[in-house]
C-alpha cells in the first residue's frame with residue numbers, strides 16, 4: 310500500500326514523527342523529540358529497516374511508545390480515528406486533539422482526562438467518547454492495570 314503525502318504523529322511541542330513520500334517514490338522519516346524517543350526510532354530502524362510499515366510497536370504506555378504505535382499503524386493504513394469531530398466536549402469547548410494529547414502525555418482514566426482538559430466536567434455526555442479514545446489507544450487489559458495501580 311502506498312503512502313499518500315505525509316503521515317504524522319505528534320505530541321504538540323514535544324515529539325513529532327512523520328513520513329514523507331518524495332517525488333522519487335522514496336520514503337523519508339523525520340522526527341524531533343527527546344533523547345529516548347530518538348533512541349527508540351533508531352532501534353526500530355536498526356531492527357526492522359527503514360520502512361516504518363515494517364516496524365513493530367510495543368504495548369508500553371510511555372509517551373514515546375504510544376506515539377510510535379500511532380505512527381506505525383498510520384503508515385500501515387491501520388490507524389482508526391474513533392471520534393472525528395474537532396470538538397469533543399461541547400459544554401467546555403474541549404477539542405478532540407486536547408483529549409488525544411492528554412492521553413499521549415499520561416492520562417489513563419476518563420477522570421484524569423477530565424482533570425487535565427475539563428472535558429466531561431459538565432453534562433457528561435461526552436465521557437463515552439473520551440473512554441472510546443482511551444480504549445483505542447490503550448488496551449482494556451492495560452487500562453484495568455492502570456486502575457489497579459491507581460487504587461493501590
Ligand code: FES
Nearest residue numbers: 398400432433435
Ligand atoms: S459535552 Fe462534555 S460535559 Fe457536556
